[in-house]
Amino acid sequence: MWIFFLDKKEDSMPENQEFLYVLLASLLGIAGHHFFLSIGLTKTTTSNAGVILGSVPLFTSIFAVWMLKERLTLIRIIGIILGLIGVSVIVLTGCQTFI
Structure with a gap:
């Protein structure tokens, strides 16, 4: 994701608040998915x-x-x-x- 931003012009870089959203979304998107998947798989056949x-x-x-x-x-x-x-x-x- 960061490689995409490095290739862009300076005015298209995310603001500080947007970086927080990108970081939060990436953590929840990957870690959250695997966490809830593993919990769910232990609760079913x-x-x-x-x-x-x-x-x-x-x-x-x-x-x-x-x-x-x-x-x-x-x-x-x-x-x-x-x-x-x-x-x-x-x-x-x-x-x-x-x-």
Whole structure:
């Protein structure tokens, strides 16, 4: 992040208050995520954790459509449906194989 600021002109550098916000956001964004993830994983079963962790990219795509107004194309819909099915099948079958 700081490399981005070093490449910019002097007038585009964040003010002192903005540096505090950037520092706070970076700490909470990384450390907070891992802290709450580890707490949550200790409170649930491994199959639930697998569903949650496996579906994060899928929900990121869904939220991008909803919040960022990304286009919802047919290929994206098919990918989300197949991803949800894949995560569910892998987690719900446990150690069984499909060979």
